[in-house]
Amino acid sequence: MMDQIDTQLLNLLQRKGNATAQELADTLGLSASQIGRRRQRLEDSGVIRTYRAQLAPERVGLTVQAFVQVQLARHGAEQGRSFDQMLRTRDEITSAWTMTGEADYLLRVWCEDLPALNRLIHEVLLAHPTVARVHSQIVMGQSKADAPLPVR
Structure with missing residues (x-):
């Protein structure tokens, strides 16, 4: 069970994942050790999956973002595994979703x-x-x- 402090902590961490326990404690009115225990519990339970740095695409040489819809010719388990495996090997495909409707996959590409x-x-x-x-649709x-x- 999460309480209001956990919810506030999650909201703060989503905005600044590298915040120190002391910075979070000062904002939430708790001790740094209490914040540390709460954060550890949220990590251990899988609520918090990971922490990442959000990069500026243009600063790392990525100038084109696109959403790409993919329709498969066949929908067997082997074909799905093969396509999913290919997706995992391509760094420029930053996320992929399986979809209902005309497209089977929606890819976010940089x-x-x-x-x-x-x-690509x-x-x-x-x-x-x-x-x-x-x-494909290029993001303007x-x-x-x-x-x-x-x-x-």
Whole structure:
């Protein structure tokens, strides 16, 4: 069970994952040791999965973001495993979801430029034996940044 302090702690950590126990304690009005125990419990229970640095894509040479819909030709277990395995080998595919509707997968992709996106689509995705169709949409701008989960 999580209480209101746990919820506040999670919201703070989603916004600043590298906050020290003392910084969190000062904000929440608890001791650093209490915060440390709470954070450890949330990590051990799997509520907190990991901590990451959020990079500025343009500062690391990534100028093209796209969402790519993939429709598979066949939907057997082996084809799904094969496609999923390929996804895990491609660093430029930063996330992938299986979907209902026309597309079987939705991929979030970051590439250094348009030719790199073109190579990914034609030489990797369309070349995969189970892929029937690919539809890409290039991101022009992001109206809302990736937000923390709405923990209440």
